[in-house]
Amino acid sequence: MSKGIAQLSQEMSAQLSDSDIPKGFRFAATHCGLKKAKLDLAILVSEFPASAAAVFTTNQVVAAPVVLSRAHLKRSRHQMRGLIVNSGNANCCTGSRGDTAAASTASKFAAALGDVSPSQLIVCSTGVIGAPLRVEKILAAIPGLIQSLRSDAASFAQLARAIMTTDTRPKWAGARYSAGGRQIRIIGCAKGSGMIMPNLATMLSFIATDASISPAMLDRALRAVVGPTFNSITVDGDSSTNDTAAVIANGQSGARKIASDNADFRKFCAALDSVCKSLALAIVADGEGAQRVIEVEVRGAPSARAADQVARTIANSPLVKTAFAGADPNWGRILAAAGRSGVRFNFKRVDISIAGLLVCRRGGETPFSERVAHQKMLASFVPVVVDLRAGSSTARIWTCDFTGEYVYINSSYRT
């Protein structure tokens, strides 16, 4: 992490404090009735017009709110005022009634806020695909939600909780840094546990900052940061229909406005990267049924694209992921997955280390203690390094182990 950035995350601080919240934002969450007795609807509002950037799923099957939010960002020239998100229903494959539901949510939300147009709002949904959204429950809850808007840490934590589906815990991360004598804060939350292999986005992630930055530079920052963070994680290789990562910057820190690629921009990018990386790792660590995070690092690849392809193939291999569930240093499965990735290399040159132990040298087994390897693999974070010795490019993908619990969760998700 860059010097001068103070980072917060669940691991570093059990409690979010009010001073971590960027200026000029308010949050609220409620239970509107889409889920049973759990928070399922939340809003984020900037008190002032703010720059916004967002990336969305690349799945062709896209949910109604994704289509609507893309259009809103364009129509408002990336000058937004807030977002509304529900969990419990993805509003995807719901036909024209789904489109109407998303649009009426934005309209009702805008009208209740007063001085905001619907196109200044982002709408997100997450949950079951294909079931009709009972939008009347959302519409009925909006006035109460707006009444309960607050700018404190507790209300942000409620937002983080309201977007959960199979997540076992809320996920948030923050960062702060100084520029021109002003303190700038970034706070973000994310949800995601299954159907995770983002491609230009993650499940849902909402990031608020009081940095002052033009929409163009904010978009550039977000696109630069998602590659090595949200786009470098996988739980099961399935990418969702509703993926959205949005960042809203309202300038209320009073810091100089970032309008070009200068030192302030790089500071902002470093802080945004630290928040997105924390959130991405939190998603993998909370992957459905996961016991541990596995960092797959591929080195010595002929190109960055090839490195990424090998790393993703390993990170998505059910046989590799189940071996990690059993803390089994089965490097043969890692090498076999690399071998079917489509990237050309000579497997008789490959070295593999697991949890810091060299287990495969030049494509063959090298003596190591199975007992020590097993013990090290029981950790919550296990690095794997695969050196192809076929070039100088690298890639890093984070995944989790594949347990019986994943199957249990997903064999009865709807019922």
Added chain:
Amino acid sequence: MSKGIAQLSQEMSAQLSDSDIPKGFRFAATHCGLKKAKLDLAILVSEFPASAAAVFTTNQVVAAPVVLSRAHLKRSRHQMRGLIVNSGNANCCTGSRGDTAAASTASKFAAALGDVSPSQLIVCSTGVIGAPLRVEKILAAIPGLIQSLRSDAASFAQLARAIMTTDTRPKWAGARYSAGGRQIRIIGCAKGSGMIMPNLATMLSFIATDASISPAMLDRALRAVVGPTFNSITVDGDSSTNDTAAVIANGQSGARKIASDNADFRKFCAALDSVCKSLALAIVADGEGAQRVIEVEVRGAPSARAADQVARTIANSPLVKTAFAGADPNWGRILAAAGRSGVRFNFKRVDISIAGLLVCRRGGETPFSERVAHQKMLASFVPVVVDLRAGSSTARIWTCDFTGEYVYINSSYRT
């Protein structure tokens, strides 16, 4: 199946009879000590020089016996005499000692047979990758194996059993047909349960026939047949380093020799197809932890390649496969998997049926009974039809459901 072909398989006949065995073949199996107290070494011998064809894994990481067998087929111009196969160790990523082990196995086998050269023999291994092969156990067992060669059904059944790894049952299938007044028999066995997504081959499959056919036409028949059979199944999307499907035809039926694309050739292809299809389905049905076979049929695709790509993406989706484990008609996951396959289509035109019930019409839910769908999905064979309405091409892939048992098997495979 074509008229005039009598097909045998486990489902149709509990017991193989001696009259199902093609003429001029002998088989033997033994426990040589690579596994604990189970058959782990077997041979198949043709009493006369025979045409042979084989397809192998497309994984770049290939086992020593695959490299050796490819070279032997070439050197002997596809005129072979038999094969030797061990389970319990894949002899893969075992360096130059692995190459020597495979070669010495062929040499010892050839010397013990007497009138055969090593290059007339195919060598196969299956089991753990990366562990050194204790070839001395194989070499020591060869003379005894040859002593016990027999041409009956019981010895073939032992071959089918000796190649098993995580398979829960031996897999075999047979067919017979007449041409020119002669009866021709085909018998095949296969192993495979995990690391199954064959690409130009399957795990291991050995097929013997007393048909008389030139090596060139035998190769053509095998390549035509593997596409819609062995290459159309997946258990976990991981393709193995040792995949081999070999067919040996010794002409001992006395039937006319097939040397061109004539009626006899088409009869032979139909019979070979029926055997390979039975074996492929048996592999999926015995997929690690599988409760049921899922037939994913994609229709209305813009091209055959696109249809195959969509079908494979659905068939390998962990979320789709876990939903089937729970007999959950979660068609949204099927559509979402199709959406990330890379094939362009308009998801608002897609129809999906599960177990004969239309569950998604024009990309949205259509009324159906969840209870009826659940009941139908508890069957051992569940067809899924996805009609993209984007062309006229089709594809069919067989997969199995993804259960906690798969994870249990694979989290402790080596230990």
